[in-house]
Amino acid sequence: MDELELLKKDWNKKDSDFKKLSSADLYAMLQKKSSSIVKTLFYISIAELLFWIVINSIPYFSSDSYRERLEAIYNNEHIITALTIFSYAVILLFIYLLFKSYKAISVTDSAKKLMESILNTRKVIKYYVIYNLIMAFVSMVVGMYLTIIHDPKLSHVIETFSNKQLIAFIGIIALAIVVFVVIIWLFYKLLYGLLLKRLNQNYKELKKLEV
């Protein structure tokens, strides 16, 4: 006899093994909160949005003197306004994309489609993180450069550097910035890697069937 037929015969006999839940038990379950990966993903994306909004808002909400200095460094207050508007526009765009991709996740789709929708949401978050990391990288480099140029004390110190010292100085700063960006990136890789490990495995398995 076919092994699965043997299993099938037994499988359906065992229905009575389960502890029958009463409607009261089921009502109680409806009050509980879901702990699905979509929910976790949702909370993480909200946290990401808030985190980067706060980071983006630091110049805006910081003290007047700091702003004045920033404006002096950039030499033009319009640049700061333009950058602020741009960064908020990007955040709004991501909020819209995230909202759209969450809406597309449906538990009644096929397994493959559901996995794709979740992976798509994860992709939106990934792009958001990449965008922010690039912005952080660029603004740190530019900020550092402008500070060196505009800070009389610092530029005076640098003038006394030999060529070797100057290269070492730039190298250390560049390394610090790269390390900072890489650490944040690894943190995200780990976070999403752990959360979506099983989903990725199963998605690969489904894709493999199509080859």
Place this chain on the structure above:
Amino acid sequence: MEKELEHSFVELLEKHQNIVHKVCRLYTNNYDAHNDLFQEITIQLWKAYPKFRGDAKFSTWMYRVGLNTAITLFRKSKRRINTQDFDGVEFRMKAEDYDDTEEQQLKTLYKAVHELNDIEKALVFLYLEDKDYKEISETLGISEVNARVKMNRIKTKLKTILNP
């Protein structure tokens, strides 16, 4: 309105709860994890219920949501104190139903099925539940041909495990 919806949902779920139990039996191996997954599937079913249209059978719809939750949405249970495996055959059934070899074969089979990966389990589950390849392929989002091919491979795999 909400109350009515809740009432009709609980009534249907109570009637078909074995489907959820069976998914949980396949994808978990201890009592706590079974309950956690059951609860998550119930929540997912309830969240999707307002969009449930009567033209599909409630049970058919449950298979899809149940499997999707088990394969994709469910994060493994955090409670792992009780890790004692229960492999179906252990806690049940009068011995007279089976002769020793069949009993032994079933035990090995259940164990083998538990060791399959999530997707293979889903295929076996739908097969055991007498679903045709059209429904299997639609539930998983693969073609009918691929579902058949995969199912045959699983059968061979199980055969090898049983008759090494």
